[in-house]
Amino acid sequence: MKNFKNVFIFDHPLVKHKIAILRDKNTGMKQFRELIEEITTIMTYESMRDVELVPVEVETPLEKTVQYKVKEESIAIVPILRAGLGMVNGVHTVFPTACVGHIGMYRNEQTLEPQEYYCKLPDGIENKTVFLVDPMLATGGSAVDALNALKKRGCKNIKFMAIIGAPEGIEKVAIAHPDVKIYVSTLDRQLNAHGYILPGLGDAGDRLFGTK
Numbered sequence: 241m242k243n244f245k246n247v248f249i250f251d252h253p254l255v256k257h258k259i260a261i262l263r264d265k266n267t268g269m270k271q272f273r274e275l276i277e278e279i280t281t282i283m284t285y286e287s288m289r290d291v292e293l294v295p296v297e298v299e300t301p302l303e304k305t306v307q308y309k310v311k312e313e314s315i316a317i318v319p320i321l322r323a324g325l326g327m328v329n330g331v332h333t334v335f336p337t338a339c340v341g342h343i344g345m346y347r348n349e350q351t352l353e354p355q356e357y358y359c360k361l362p363d364g365i366e367n368k369t370v371f372l373v374d375p376m377l378a379t380g381g382s383a384v385d386a387l388n389a390l391k392k393r394g395c396k397n398i399k400f401m402a403i404i405g406a407p408e409g410i411e412k413v414a415i416a417h418p419d420v421k422i423y424v425s426t427l428d429r430q431l432n433a434h435g436y437i438l439p440g441l442g443d444a445g446d447r448l449f450g451t452k
């Protein structure tokens with residue numbers, strides 16, 4: 241895959257360890273859900289290195305000091321339904337008061353084209369740092385459309401986090417949205433003929449929610 245300035249692939253041993261378990265077809269729903277959350281929390285820490293801090297005055301037991309804090313009210317989380325829901329708690333572990341919008345998308349299984357079926361975003365989202373989250377970045381169609389929807393609402397500062405990405409999908413999103421920072425914890429090999437990521441982990445939504 242080409243190098244893109246707006247793409248960040250994690251290469252953290254702890255994430256590798258968790259992803260090995262996540263991929264295993266014998267990993268059950270509970271553990272799968274917990275791993276998605278844990279990996280998302282690690283990714284959130286890593287992706288916030290450039291977050292804006294505001295000075296605050298703090299009084300320690302010894303003296304007054306100026307310290308720096310994140311403006312928590314300036315963070316929003318937007319999962320792409322369904323599977324993105326599994327990542328919301330992982331971001332909330334870091335930013336418990338972040339508000340949550342939802343964008344519903346499903347892929348047409350024949351054409352692999354995304355169809356939007358729901359969009360509800362919090363008021364004022366255009367002034368927030370938005371974490372768009374979806375564990376799987378396959379052809380990239382869902383992410384590109386979800387980012388278009390956020391930009392239509394005026395969002396300017398968007399980070400997209402996916403747990404597993406295929407080179408085709410990462411490239412498509414990076415080119416369509418060069419201003420969006422794309423964080424992927426693992427770069428996989430390719431898509432199969434049905435648009436599934438290889439080696440991948442199967443259908444993330446089904447594994448999270450116990451459907452088929």
Ligand code: PRP
Nearest residue numbers: 321322323346347378379380381382445
């Ligand atoms: C999966 C996944 C992404 C999308 C990725 O959702 O969670 O949203 O596919 O594929 P793409 O990059 O080719 O667009 P799916 O459509 O299976 O819906 P679900 O989450 O409701 O299962």
Ligand code: URA
Nearest residue numbers: 378436437442443444
């Ligand atoms: N969506 C998934 O859940 N898994 C894939 O491999 C591709 C798209």
